[in-house]
Amino acid sequence: xxxxxxxxxxxQNAGLEAVxxxxxxxxxxxxxxxxxxxxxxDLVQETLLRIMTAWDRIEASMVEPYAIATARNVVATMWRDxxxxxxxxxxxxxxxxxxxxEDQVVLGEEQAAICEALGRLxxxxxxxxxxxxxxxxxxxxxxxxxxxSAGAVAAQLHRTRARLRVEYLLTMEPGPPPTEDCRPVLLxxxxxxxxxxxxxxxxxxxxxxxxxxxxxxxxxxxxxxREDELRVPVQGDADIVKARQxxxxxxxxxxxxxxxxxxVATAVSEVARNIVRFAGRGEVLVExxxxxxxxxxxxxxxAGPGMTNPQEALADGFSTYNGLGLxxxxxxxxxDEFVLVSEPGRGTTVTMTKWLEED
Amino acid sequence: xxxxxxxLVSILRQGSYLVASVHTALDDTQMLRFQHxxxxxxxxxxxxxxxxxxxxxxxxxxxxxxxxRRIAEMARLRGAETVIVGIQPDVAFAMVRLxxxxxxxxxxxxxxxxLTYLNGHRDGQPGSADRPPRRPQRRP
Ligand SMILES: [Zn+2]
Numbered sequence: 426x427x428x429x430x431x432x433x434x435x436x437q438n439a440g441l442e443a444v445x446x447x448x449x450x451x452x453x454x455x456x457x458x459x460x461x462x463x464x465x466x467d468l469v470q471e472t473l474l475r476i477m478t479a480w481d482r483i484e485a486s487m488v489e490p491y492a493i494a495t496a497r498n499v500v501a502t503m504w505r506d507x508x509x510x511x512x513x514x515x516x517x518x519x520x521x522x523x524x525x526x527e528d529q530v531v532l533g534e535e536q537a538a539i540c541e542a543l544g545r546l547x548x549x550x551x552x553x554x555x556x557x558x559x560x561x562x563x564x565x566x567x568x569x570x571x572x573x574s575a576g577a578v579a580a581q582l583h584r585t586r587a588r589l590r591v592e593y594l595l596t597m598e599p600g601p602p603p604t605e606d607c608r609p610v611l612l613x614x615x616x617x618x619x620x621x622x623x624x625x626x627x628x629x630x631x632x633x634x635x636x637x638x639x640x641x642x643x644x645x646x647x648x649x650x651r652e653d654e655l656r657v658p659v660q661g662d663a664d665i666v667k668a669r670q671x672x673x674x675x676x677x678x679x680x681x682x683x684x685x686x687x688x689v690a691t692a693v694s695e696v697a698r699n700i701v702r703f704a705g706r707g708e709v710l711v712e713x714x715x716x717x718x719x720x721x722x723x724x725x726x727x728a729g730p731g732m733t734n735p736q737e738a739l740a741d742g743f744s745t746y747n748g749l750g751l752x753x754x755x756x757x758x759x760x761d762e763f764v765l766v767s768e769p770g771r772g773t774t775v776t777m778t779k780w781l782e783e784d
Numbered sequence: 785x786x787x788x789x790x791x792l793v794s795i796l797r798q799g800s801y802l803v804a805s806v807h808t809a810l811d812d813t814q815m816l817r818f819q820h821x822x823x824x825x826x827x828x829x830x831x832x833x834x835x836x837x838x839x840x841x842x843x844x845x846x847x848x849x850x851x852x853r854r855i856a857e858m859a860r861l862r863g864a865e866t867v868i869v870g871i872q873p874d875v876a877f878a879m880v881r882l883x884x885x886x887x888x889x890x891x892x893x894x895x896x897x898x899l900t901y902l903n904g905h906r907d908g909q910p911g912s913a914d915r916p917p918r919r920p921q922r923r924p
Binding site: 662663665666669670673683684686687688690691694695698752754755756758759 | 809810811812813814842843844845846847872873874875877878879881882883884
């Protein structure tokens with residue numbers, strides 16, 4: 426921020442007049458967002474400098490709106506830079522510094538979006554987040570002010586950041602989310618808690634909701650990163666092969682013998698085919714388990730038509746396509762655990778587990 | 785299979801037999817294409833025996849097993865006997881657990897055994913006994 430364009434004498438005089446006019450509104454905008462008086466003053470100065478350098482390009486009637494927008498951007502930039510420093514502990518938004526002029530425009534829009542997202546937070550949420558992120562107030566002193574524990578404040582900050590990310594992404598959308606489930610789903614993704622995501626059926630929602638699938642894209646990496654997990658989108662015959670090969674790979678890495686990896690791969694082939702035949706598209710998730718002992722868990726899910734009678738589908742010889750009724754009951758015989766949940770109109774989820782055989 | 789890239793399967797003539805070798809894991813569409821091509825060749829070549837080598841298949845699930853059974857049945861209707869060779873032990877184990885063995889389709893350990901089986905069954909019939917089986921090239 427220190428390396429702004431140089432300001433020549435006449436423009437500087439005109440700019441000084443501008444400063445006097447807009448100083449109160451800039452103070453008000455910055456003061457509403459930053460509680461630390463020293464930091465607020467720095468940001469006010471920064472804003473004023475920007476207004477001065479742009480003075481000759483601003484329409485007289487636009488001075489005040491321009492000042493407000495600039496003040497907001499300066500606060501947002503500061504907030505973002507602070508956040509970037511703290512990225513290893515809590516990543517909020519990852520915006521790299523753009524080089525090209527057109528990138529500057531995009532950045533400006535993103536800053537406006539951040540400000541709007543901040544505005545959608547509750548008063549207390551916002552104040553606390555900014556005190557922590559912008560003013561650098563630590564969780565212990567925030568907790569002391571709130572009569573709470575540092576852990577509780579940290580957890581609340583985590584939730585606030587998660588909400589901010591969601592609100593930020595939503596401000597970039599032309600319309601509101603299409604369903605009532607969308608916001609909780611996006612929040613669960615943003616918060617990164619796997620358990621919450623599972624409870625909400627986030628995976629299934631994303632398969633059925635194009636809005637969330639698009640909006641959530643930047644959030645998808647936020648679940649605790651796990652290398653022992655593979656996700657295979659399934660929407661065609663070739664994906665059946667990919668899914669079973671992924672499952673075999675995961676099982677083999679875990680130490681399964683070839684006979685066992687083939688059992689898992691065969692079962693995955695059956696459940697993946699079920700997705701392609703009945704739902705058209707879905708996904709297969711393969712993850713390793715360590716509790717109560719080593720194992721491979723496969724989740725095959727879709728947001729397809731679902732089944733009116735899941736038990737029927739598990740009966741041998743149940744003929745639904747091509748005279749093949751062995752898919753699901755066969756898969757069940759190959760695995761140690763097998764749970765089928767299906768609801769008409771909501772889709773089908775098969776969760777199956779194979780435990781590593783002890784020597 | 786596809787117009788470009790390495791062949792996923794090959795179908796070679798060996799006397800009055802056809803030797804069909806699967807070279808890699810096949811998806812369902814490729815499996816059906818394989819069925820179509822092989823059955824067509826049985827007709828045009830007037831084959832009396834078919835050996836399907838599935839040693840390269842990673843998995844024989846319900847669909848794969850059904851397809852092999854269907855090929856054998858269609859071959860039978862066209863006057864050819866089918867033997868499946870090269871089913872890997874782990875694949876065979878999974879097929880049994882799945883409840884999806886090869887059914888009535890005979891199996892043999894490898895190509896040589898497969899040819900021996902066909903020759904034994906077709907002994908005295910024209911087109912096979914007059915020509916001792918050679919081990920064919922699997923990947924030309
Ligand atoms: Zn949604």
